[in-house]
Amino acid sequence: MHTDDEQLNNTSSDMGQAENMPNFDQFSHSFAPDLNRFLIWLCKDPDLAADVGQETWLRAWKSWHKLRDAKAAKQWVLTIARREFYRFLDRRRDYHMTLEDAIISNPQHFATSDESHNDDVREALWKLEDDYREPLALQVLMGHSTEEIAEIMGMKQGAVLTRLFRARKKLQAELIKDNEFIGPRSNNITPIM
C-alpha cells in the first residue's frame, strides 16, 4: 500500500512548494462538497463518508506543504480518500451496506422530494455494481478524464473504458425498463448494443 508521501512523489519535485499552489483552507472548502458527494456514492453510507472525509482532509492537510503541482491536488486528495475507504474495508470485510440499509439510516440523502425527477436515475445508480458506479462518479461527478480515472483507480485505461461503457449500458437498460426518458426523442431511444 502506498503512503501519502509516496503518492506525492508523482506530484512533487525537489523544489519548494509552487507559488501557484492554492491555500489549503480555500482548496478544502471549495472541494469538500464534491469530495463528500463522491464518498457517499463510494461508501453508500453518508455517515461513513463523512468520517472518511474527515480522515482524508486531516491527512491531506498534514502533507499539503509537500504538494508541488496545483493541478494534481484534487486527484491526490481523491486518492487519499479512496485509500482511506478501502483501508477501512480491508479491516472490516464483513461490512456490507445495502441500498435498503442506506435509505433507512440516511433518508435525507435519498428522499429527494424537491427533485423527484432524479429519483429514478439515483435509484438506478445505487443499484449499479460498485465497480461500475465508482469510475462513472469519477467521470461524471468529479470531471476526471479516463486517463486520470485509470491513475486514481490503479487500472489500465482500457479497463476503465470498458467499465464506463458497461455502466452506461446497464443504466440505460434499467432506465428504459422503468420508462425513464433518456434519448433525444422518447419514441426513438437508441439502445447501447
Place this chain on the structure above:
Amino acid sequence: MIENIDCIAFKRDCGADPQGIVANTKLLNHQMACAPCADFYQSMLALDLKLSAAFDLPIHEATVEDQLSATQVHKQADNVITFKKPNMQKFKPVFAAAASVLVAAFGIFALQYPVGALADEVVEHIHHEPHLLTLTQANTSADEIKMVLKQANIKLADDSLEILSAKLCPLDGQLAAHIVVRGESGQPVTVMIMPENDTRGGKIKTNRFNGRILPAEHGALAVVGGKKENLDHLETAVLNAFQWQD
C-alpha cells in the same frame, strides 16, 4: 440493421466517454455522417445530463464544516503525547472484576500494534469531532446506542454509565465504537472501543487530554477525558459496563 465496424467502434467509445467525442475528429465526423450514431450520441449526452444531476447529492454545509473543523482543531492543538508503561498493580482489581472483558494474563504481550501510533490515532480522531467534547446532554437515543453497541459486538452489562453519544467510526482501518459518557466532573469523556487493536495499553497525555489505552478481550479500549478529569473510577466502570458478545 447491420452495423459496420465504424458504428461499433463509435458506440463503444461514445458509451465510455460521450464528452470525449468532440475531441476526436474521426468519431465526430462519423456521427455527422451516420444518423443512428448521431441519435446514439445524443442519447448518451442526454443520459449524462441526467447522471450529472443525479450524482449531485445535496450536501449540508454543516457536514462540510464538521469535516474540515478537524484540521482547524488539529492546527490549534498542541499534540504532545507521552506514553508510559501502565501500572500493572493498579489494573489487577479491574481485571478480576471484568475478567470476561480483559485479557486474562497481562503478561502475554502479543504486541502487534505500537501503542504510540494507536494513541495518536485516537487523539486525532477525538479532534475530528470537537462537538462531542462539548456535549451537555445525550444526542443519541437509547435505541441508537443499543444498535451501535450491537454492531460493535458489545453488550452493556450495567447502567452505571451515562452515555451521551454513540456512533461507529472508521479508526485505523477498523470500525470502532466512539462513545461519549459523562465523566466525574460532569464533562464528556470519550470511550473508543477498538475491536482489532492488540496492545499492552498505555497512557495518553497531551496539553488538552489525559487518558489510557487498555487491552481488552477483543482489541482495546481507550478512555480519554479532559486534562484534569479523574478517570480512575470511570475506567473501572467502563471495563465493567462494556462486555464483548461471544
